[in-house]
Amino acid sequence: MGKVAVLFRLMPRGVETDLASVARAVPSAVPAGVTVRGSQVRDIAFGLRSLLVSVVMDDTGGVLESTEHALAKLPDVESVEVMEEGLL
Numbered sequence: 001m002g003k004v005a006v007l008f009r010l011m012p013r014g015v016e017t018d019l020a021s022v023a024r025a026v027p028s029a030v031p032a033g034v035t036v037r038g039s040q041v042r043d044i045a046f047g048l049r050s051l052l053v054s055v056v057m058d059d060t061g062g063v064l065e066s067t068e069h070a071l072a073k074l075p076d077v078e079s080v081e082v083m084e085e086g087l088l
Helices: 019-029 063-072
Strands: 003-012 035-045 048-058 077-087
Touching (some): 003 019, 019 035, 019 048, 019 063
Antiparallel strands (some): 035 048
């Protein structure tokens, strides 16, 4: 079984969302066995920003989907999108 690196884009509910607090909540939200490698805020347009979160997980069925659902349940997160995925 290998490892997979995944980059998620978390979109906030609005421009007033504190993405730093969302980033602090990510490590406790992801399922067991998923390691958060880092995060960064990226400007989109007109004051709207997104949070990019990089994680590493085992290449097993269902882990990607459960991580995506866990991130979508974070407060002030409107949507979650997988931007990149690759084997390590």
